[in-house]
Amino acid sequence: MRKIFAIMGILVVASLVLAACGGAATPAPSGGETVTVKETVVVTVVAPASPAVVAPTGYGVTLETVKARGKLICGVNSQVPGFGYVDANGNFSGFDVDYCRALAAAIFGDPTKVEFRPVTAAERFTALQSGEIDILSRNTTWTLVRDTELGGNFVHTTFYDGQGMMVPADSGITTLQDLEGGTICVQTGTTTELNLADVMASLGVSYTPAVFEDADSTFAAYSEGRCDAVTTDKSGLVARRTVLADPTAHVILDVTMSKEPLGPMVRHGDDQWFDIAQWTVFALFSAEEFGITSANVDEVKATATAPEVKRMLGVEGDLGLKLGLTNDWAYNIIKLVGNYEEVYNRNLGPDTPTYIPRGLNNLYINGGLLYAPPFR
């Protein structure tokens, strides 16, 4: 009895020694989207020690796994209004969540065949690497380090976030120039502060920065009226606005002061899976461009004359088969989830409390950055 216990003790102690080492290097969960140096260190230190770091990879493996499993596992955020949360009925909702549904619709023709796995900022890349999730769709900013060292590939930008500016609705401020001589609340020591200085300098607008150590006190100062405007990432502004006494009394200006391209991420090593994930994004873009919605897709499919539309919806050609899917994959996405505009308006549109003006997230024909390659 005691011997067994001693052996058990050895095992437990051994694992705890590892726990202590790993624990010390594990960074605290970061609320923001910045990859800290620590996060990178953890991954690079661990990677050589464990050759089995990367879960099943290789051309076509992910799609096979997903199909065999019968559902997609999608890593999402569970705490960001408009992007990922659980509604009162227990269903996941949000912009990033709808992308997962579109991918499931493309693969299975059924947007419900997806399991949502809430992942935190700290664990998201590990979850992707270890194969716990098939795709990460969790307001993650595309950066070089994440695209290389963290073992993932960014599929495409689905939401161009960026530093925005929030002002009281009754202030009459609509552009950055209107802030001439004003006070702007900003968190110190962040790229936000530097961006603000750069943008204002290039516009020739003079202002007084009111700097704070953390996000909470920055927004507390703004809500007390100590400054005329407050700045951080737009998706952050939307979330922060909800905490203010009267969220409707504040507007987010239609300006973008920095690059924060957010998009889904897949594991390195499976190009087919990457293509499927990427063309799902393009199908959403193109459907909006061609004016195809979930409401009229059946009609368009029956009457379409434009060759590209016919190819996309699978009336002609076999584009879907080339992706490893069925030819009606794009039809399923549009029919079951909608086009980009529908997804956007459902979660971030003017009728929602989490309204963000589309700005850069418009089609290129409307002055935005959304541009899909041809379906050919």
Place this chain on the structure above:
Amino acid sequence: MANIDNVLPPLTERSTILRWLRKNLFGSWLDSLLTVVGLLIVYWAVKGFLTWAFTVAEWRVISANLRLLMIGQYPIEQVGRLWLWLAFLAFLAGNSFGIWARRSWLAVGVLALPAVLALVFPFEGSARNWLLALTVIGAAGWLGGWTKPEVLKRSVIVGWVIALPVIILLTHGFSESTTGFWTVARTNLWGGLLLTFLLTVVAILFSFPLGVLLALGRRSELPVVRWFSVLYIELVRGVPLITILFMAQLMLPLFLPQGMTIDRVLRAMVGITLFSAAYLAENVRGGLQAIPKGQYEAAQALGLSGAQTMIFIILPQALRLVIPILVGQFIAVFKDTALVAIVGLLDLVGIAKTVLAQPEFLGLQREVYVFVSLVYWVLSYGMSYLSQRLEERLGVGKR
């Protein structure tokens, strides 16, 4: 007879409210002043909260999300399974009260609790019926235990022993088919108070024996056993729980072989259990050290073996001594489970955070967190109160 009637009772000061007030609150002008100032402070504090709670607060965020807060995303078709094990627990509790705590107000309170909840909180129709049924089932169990205590004693004990496996089995389900009552409800759907409860119960039930073993190991004469117990206890106590959880959720998947994954909820359960065991071990060791040497010698003189001495003489006394500390540790475990929200599990706190991100309920942080705190307080205080009753029954501090 007449004599006795004529004897007057001893003079006692009649205790009226006014008299009590004058004696305790307005004894002197200083007392009066302190009373008035104190009342004013209480008034301001309570008034602010009550005004907010009854006029400003939008409690519909709670009523709309009650199911989410209680059981998370647990599939609605299978909710009946949760009610089944709740009914099982209610019956066992009723039985136990009937057998061991006859005529106690506590029993009445515990058994009536579901019915009171059903009447006070806005549960859906079926949930309300189930809650009322729980009280009825509990009362039936109590009646059974009351009338046939000797017959039922053994089955009740067996019932408590198999309670955890029954709970886990019913919560998880076992049918592989996609629909139906017994379909597996995967752990990623477990959430809210259900997940908090399961994490707590599993951690308490498994860390207790582990803690006792570690405590005995630390006092063992075998150096290897002793060193490892000491090493384990000191290492785990030297690391915050959150790092153990991070380790389990972040590092473990990287060490596992390809394609192998361990359930996330299970990882959290194991992490909390291992953590709690180290603390329990020290608590139990405190009890062991309080047992005088004479008890060991007396046991030896009676010819008991080492193991028999431990099991029949030392541990019962040592554990009884440390009940208050053990319960304190259990309450701490219950509240520590909230940390799993940080590693992406949707326990009561995790689900509260996601409720706060619902567009229709934006900015209702206060309501949600007040509710969550209330739930934690009620359950923690319940544990504390039960332990006090247990101490009274076991005569801790009197013997």
